[in-house]
Amino acid sequence: MATQPFEAQAMPNAETAAAQAYGASSTVSGETVAMPATQVASADDAAATQVFQPAALAASAQAQPAVMPPSIPLDQVSDEDDSDGAEPRHGGSGKKNTSKIVGIAVAVVAVIALVVAGLLWWHSNSSKASQAVALAECKVAAKQYTNAQKKLTTAISNGQTSAQTSTSDVADANTLTTLNQALQGAGNPADTAKCDSSLNATELKSHTKELQNDASDMADKTDAINNAIKAVNTSKATADTNTLKSNLSSAISQAQGTLDNSAGSVADENTRTALQNAITEANTVMNGTSPSESDVNNAISKLQKAESDVTASMQAKQQADAAKQAQEEAQQKADQEAQQKSQDESNNSDNNNGGDNSTSTDGTDGSHN
Known part of the structure; x- marks a missing residue:
C-alpha cells in the first residue's frame, strides 16, 4: 500500500x-x-x-x-x-484548548515573574550584604586610622620637646638634624576618619583602602620620629657620660698630684694609703663603658675626701715641724743666752778680782811711801 x-x-x-x-x-x-x-x-x-x-x-x-x-x-x-x-470535540473544544493554553501561558509568565522577582530580591539582598560588609571593614580601617593618628600626634609632641636640646648637650649634632627632618615630614594628619553609610560597596572599599594606606603612612612617620628621639637621647646620654668621665678624670689627676706631693710630708701615712685606694677605684669607674652619674659622683667624692685628709695630714706635719723647729730654736736661743750669761758672769768675776789686787798694791806702796 x-x-x-x-x-x-x-x-x-x-x-x-x-x-x-x-x-x-x-x-x-x-x-x-x-x-x-x-x-x-x-x-x-x-x-x-x-x-x-x-x-x-x-x-x-x-x-x-x-x-x-x-x-x-x-x-x-x-x-x-x-x-x-x-x-469528537467540535465547537466548544477550541475554547477549552484556548483556555488551557492561556492558563499555561499565565502560569509560565507567573513562574518567570517569580524567577525574575527572586533574582531581583537576591541581587538586592546581595548588594545590601556586600555594602554591610564593606561598611564594617571601613569602620575597622577608620579605627586603625584614628589610633595611628593619635600615636603620630604623641610622637610629634615628644619630638618637639627633644628638638629643644642644645647641640652642646649631645655627642652628635646630626641626631638633632634628623629629628627636625622627621618632624617636618610628619605634616598635619586629619583628626578623624569617617565611613559614610550612604556610600555603596565599591566606594566604601575604595575609602577603606585609602584609610589603610594613610594609617600605614602615619605609622611609618611615627616610627621615624620615635627613632630620631631615641637617637637624640642616646647622643645626649653619651655626652653626659663624656662629661662625667671628664670630671672624674680631672679629679683623679688632682688626687694623683696630691699623692705625689705628699710623700714624706704627712703626719699620718694612712691618709696617703686611703688616697691611693680612692684613685684606684676611680680609675675602675673611669674605664667603664657608660658609668652612671651616681658612680662617678661617688668616686669623685671619695677622691676629694681622701685628698682632703692627706692635705690635712700635710698641714699637721708642717705645723708639727714648725713647732718642733720653734722649740729647737727657742732651746738654742735659751742655751745661747745661758751661755752668754754664764760668760758675762765669768767676765765680771774676773774683773772684780783684778780691781781688788790693784788697790792692795797701791795701799802698800802708799804705806811704804
Missing part, C-alpha cells in the same frame, strides 16, 4: 491531532500503520487514516516530483477524550 504524505498546507498540529484521533500504531511487514483509537470511526476519520512507509516514501520522493499532500480538515479530526474516546 502506497503511503501518501500530508499536504504542506496542514496546520502544524494536524499530526498531533491525528495521533490523538487514532491513538496508537503498529508495524506490519516493515510498514508503520496507524491504528484507530476506537473500533467505530466515521467515514471522514477513516479517510484521514494513513499508512506510513518510510522506505517507500524516501524512494518516491527521489523518483517522483514533489506533490503537495492532501490536507486533513481540522474539523474532521476528533479530539481525544479520556472519558469517551469516540466522542
Whole structure:
C-alpha cells in the first residue's frame, strides 16, 4: 500500500491531532500503520487514516516530483477524550484548548515573574550584604586610622620637646638634624576618619583602602620620629657620660698630684694609703663603658675626701715641724743666752778680782811711801 504524505498546507498540529484521533500504531511487514483509537470511526476519520512507509516514501520522493499532500480538515479530526474516546470535540473544544493554553501561558509568565522577582530580591539582598560588609571593614580601617593618628600626634609632641636640646648637650649634632627632618615630614594628619553609610560597596572599599594606606603612612612617620628621639637621647646620654668621665678624670689627676706631693710630708701615712685606694677605684669607674652619674659622683667624692685628709695630714706635719723647729730654736736661743750669761758672769768675776789686787798694791806702796 502506497503511503501518501500530508499536504504542506496542514496546520502544524494536524499530526498531533491525528495521533490523538487514532491513538496508537503498529508495524506490519516493515510498514508503520496507524491504528484507530476506537473500533467505530466515521467515514471522514477513516479517510484521514494513513499508512506510513518510510522506505517507500524516501524512494518516491527521489523518483517522483514533489506533490503537495492532501490536507486533513481540522474539523474532521476528533479530539481525544479520556472519558469517551469516540466522542469528537467540535465547537466548544477550541475554547477549552484556548483556555488551557492561556492558563499555561499565565502560569509560565507567573513562574518567570517569580524567577525574575527572586533574582531581583537576591541581587538586592546581595548588594545590601556586600555594602554591610564593606561598611564594617571601613569602620575597622577608620579605627586603625584614628589610633595611628593619635600615636603620630604623641610622637610629634615628644619630638618637639627633644628638638629643644642644645647641640652642646649631645655627642652628635646630626641626631638633632634628623629629628627636625622627621618632624617636618610628619605634616598635619586629619583628626578623624569617617565611613559614610550612604556610600555603596565599591566606594566604601575604595575609602577603606585609602584609610589603610594613610594609617600605614602615619605609622611609618611615627616610627621615624620615635627613632630620631631615641637617637637624640642616646647622643645626649653619651655626652653626659663624656662629661662625667671628664670630671672624674680631672679629679683623679688632682688626687694623683696630691699623692705625689705628699710623700714624706704627712703626719699620718694612712691618709696617703686611703688616697691611693680612692684613685684606684676611680680609675675602675673611669674605664667603664657608660658609668652612671651616681658612680662617678661617688668616686669623685671619695677622691676629694681622701685628698682632703692627706692635705690635712700635710698641714699637721708642717705645723708639727714648725713647732718642733720653734722649740729647737727657742732651746738654742735659751742655751745661747745661758751661755752668754754664764760668760758675762765669768767676765765680771774676773774683773772684780783684778780691781781688788790693784788697790792692795797701791795701799802698800802708799804705806811704804
